[in-house]
Amino acid sequence: MLVLDDLTRRFGERAAVDRVSLNIKPGSFVGVIGRSGAGKSTLLRMINRLAEPSGGTIRWNDEDVTALRGRPLREWRARCAMIFQQFNLTGRLDVLTNVLAGRLSRVPAHRSLLKLWSVEERAVALAALERLDIANLAAQRADRLSGGQQQRVAIARALVQEPEIILADEPIASLDPRNTRLVMDALARINVDYGITILCNLHSLDVARHYCHRLVGLAAGRVVFDGRPEMLDEAAVRALYGLEAEAPAVPPEAMDAARNASMRTAAFQY
Numbered sequence: 446m447l448v449l450d451d452l453t454r455r456f457g458e459r460a461a462v463d464r465v466s467l468n469i470k471p472g473s474f475v476g477v478i479g480r481s482g483a484g485k486s487t488l489l490r491m492i493n494r495l496a497e498p499s500g501g502t503i504r505w506n507d508e509d510v511t512a513l514r515g516r517p518l519r520e521w522r523a524r525c526a527m528i529f530q531q532f533n534l535t536g537r538l539d540v541l542t543n544v545l546a547g548r549l550s551r552v553p554a555h556r557s558l559l560k561l562w563s564v565e566e567r568a569v570a571l572a573a574l575e576r577l578d579i580a581n582l583a584a585q586r587a588d589r590l591s592g593g594q595q596q597r598v599a600i601a602r603a604l605v606q607e608p609e610i611i612l613a614d615e616p617i618a619s620l621d622p623r624n625t626r627l628v629m630d631a632l633a634r635i636n637v638d639y640g641i642t643i644l645c646n647l648h649s650l651d652v653a654r655h656y657c658h659r660l661v662g663l664a665a666g667r668v669v670f671d672g673r674p675e676m677l678d679e680a681a682v683r684a685l686y687g688l689e690a691e692a693p694a695v696p697p698e699a700m701d702a703a704r705n706a707s708m709r710t711a712a713f714q715y
């Protein structure tokens with residue numbers, strides 16, 4: 446279980462994440478939603494400890510993640526893989542080498558420095574690419590791939606870390622609808638097949654409602670919605686996106702999602 450207790454991150458006077466408390470069950474697929482600047486990225490980055498909390502605690506299965514330093518912190522980061530909007534691949538390197546980078550924390554320093562990968566490690570990386578249906582791209586330069594292919598390479602890299610949690614920060618923000626589906630389907634398969642807990646920041650409410658078991662809505666750093674997708678009614682959407690606010694307006698897809706809310710049946714447990 447991932448337990449966030451009063452988790453806070455301030456930048457100057459302003460709290461980007463404001464006393465967030467959440468219990469996330471292992472194996473769940475949680476969507477984090479909210480308008481731009483709501484604190485979604487900061488929340489995910491704190492869980493991975495890329496951003497330091499100003500207050501509160503993060504616990505994973507009774508381990509105090511907030512107290513980790515040095516090697517245990519590096520190990521935590523390996524167990525808690527991140528996927529970014531911009532993929533963060535090394536463009537001039539081939540796909541297999543990019544995926545192998547996910548194993549760096551698992552091999553002795555001298556081998557990782559020299560990039561001496563064993564046959565077994567290469568097999569693990571290739572198997573991850575196969576899982577993502579892109580093994581045929583293993584020898585290609587990463588910067589020759591489409592955005593959707595690059596994001597699947599990034600997911601394969603995360604997978605070879607053998608993580609317990611995947612934190613995906615707007616993984617589909619720069620993808621077209623077809624690639625959005627491929628990437629989200631891949632995350633959903635990983636969640637089911639390996640039981641990896643997934644927290645995924647999403648701008649699209651339709652996508653969030655379709656793929657996530659549970660949605661956590663942030664507004665000004667605070668949790669203003671926490672429930673199953675079908676519980677996200679018009680009032681909740683208004684609280685999240687601020688219908689009364691002059692700008693930005695509620696995205697049309699958010700309104701569609703809210704209108705459909707009452708028609709949906711409970712499909713998922715969380």
Ligand SMILES: Nc1ncnc2c1ncn2[C@@H]1O[C@H](COP(=O)(O)OP(=O)(O)OP(=O)(O)O)[C@@H](O)[C@H]1O
Pocket residue numbers: 456461479480481482483484485486487488
């Ligand atoms: N390094 C930083 N320094 C100062 N302020 C920051 C920093 N990082 C984030 N913020 C502020 O914290 C708030 C939350 O930002 P964050 O990126 O977490 O929001 P978000 O919900 O992920 O937004 P988006 O959907 O646009 O990515 C914003 O007001 C942002 O300007």
